[in-house]
Amino acid sequence: MGQAGHARQILERITPGGRLLGIDRDPAAVEAARVALARFGPAAVVVQGRFSELGSISVQNGFDKADLVLFDFGLSSNQIDDPKRGFSFQREGPLDMRMDPTAGVTVAKIINESDVRELERIIREYGEERWARRIAQFIVARRPLRTTGDLAQAVEAAIPKAAWPRDINVSTRTFQGLRIAVNNELGEIEAGLRAALTTLNPGGRMATISFHSLEDRLVKSFFNVESKDCICPPQQPVCTCGHRATLRIVTRRPVRPSEEEIAANPRARSARLRVAEKL
Numbered sequence: 001m002g003q004a005g006h007a008r009q010i011l012e013r014i015t016p017g018g019r020l021l022g023i024d025r026d027p028a029a030v031e032a033a034r035v036a037l038a039r040f041g042p043a044a045v046v047v048q049g050r051f052s053e054l055g056s057i058s059v060q061n062g063f064d065k066a067d068l069v070l071f072d073f074g075l076s077s078n079q080i081d082d083p084k085r086g087f088s089f090q091r092e093g094p095l096d097m098r099m100d101p102t103a104g105v106t107v108a109k110i111i112n113e114s115d116v117r118e119l120e121r122i123i124r125e126y127g128e129e130r131w132a133r134r135i136a137q138f139i140v141a142r143r144p145l146r147t148t149g150d151l152a153q154a155v156e157a158a159i160p161k162a163a164w165p166r167d168i169n170v171s172t173r174t175f176q177g178l179r180i181a182v183n184n185e186l187g188e189i190e191a192g193l194r195a196a197l198t199t200l201n202p203g204g205r206m207a208t209i210s211f212h213s214l215e216d217r218l219v220k221s222f223f224n225v226e227s228k229d230c231i232c233p234p235q236q237p238v239c240t241c242g243h244r245a246t247l248r249i250v251t252r253r254p255v256r257p258s259e260e261e262i263a264a265n266p267r268a269r270s271a272r273l274r275v276a277e278k279l
């Protein structure tokens with residue numbers, strides 16, 4: 001749901017007659033979206049919840065069958081830009097990074113209480129950061145870390161200046177890794193995609209917007225598996241899996257934003273849209 005930008009565009013095209021259910025785990029986004037969509041009356045329902053709860057939330061709100069499920073992964077601009085949420089390495093704030101600040105553990109707890117190997121794993125696996133070991137060691141040596149500035153400084157000290165990336169901030173990958181871990185983002189996506197498959201009507205479509213390769217890879221592989229009749233290893237002569245395709249891939253390659261769109265909205269630059277149709 002985020003700032004309801006897509007929701008508004010969709011509602012303008014499906015009303016009168018159509019209805020939209022918006023879900024966000026962030027209570028602040030839910031509140032703002034309810035205000036932004038008030039003019040659509042009962043055609044727009046906004047509920048606080050997670051992607052993984054899509055199945056139960058849909059049923060509870062009378063949306064048990066849908067023609068379109070759109071996932072827009074990642075963070076909203078409101079979350080990134082609010083220093084109190086702790087997502088930004090450019091603004092001093094508490095080490096929180098929870099999309100839902102009322103649930104789960106903060107990034108401060110992970111940073112200050114995990115052992116060095118677990119920290120390294122999170123930063124390497126979810127941040128795709130090759131300096132993960134040194135960063136984890138520097139973090140542990142400086143504990144307790146209290147603010148986003150403390151974390152950014154630990155990363156800056158851990159990576160030799162000559163190896164700082166040119167195209168992104170030196171802290172981007174570490175912040176991304178920790179944020180993914182705190183919010184169990186990949187588990188949420190996986191469960192959400194599965195729930196969407198059950199919720200869609202035959203001929204209905206699911207669309208996903210990813211912002212980094214871990215998200216996009218998950219969607220790509222989910223679509224690939226679900227669009228095949230057999231998922232046995234290729235060397236196996238006879239099918240034993242009994243798997244049946246449930247999706248048809250509509251976008252063989254992900255749709256990327258145009259130059260104009262990136263100029264108007266630089267945060268769209270890494271977005272990739274994939275679409276699949278329920279069989």
Ligand SMILES: C[S@@+](CC[C@H](N)C(=O)[O-])C[C@H]1O[C@@H](n2cnc3c(N)ncnc32)[C@H](O)[C@@H]1O
Binds near residue numbers: 189
């Ligand atoms: C990129 S923003 C969405 C922007 C929105 N499409 C718009 O048009 O304004 C992503 C939103 O997804 C929410 N989100 C991320 N992971 C979630 C999850 N597992 N369950 C529910 N909401 C989630 C975030 O809180 C954030 O508000």
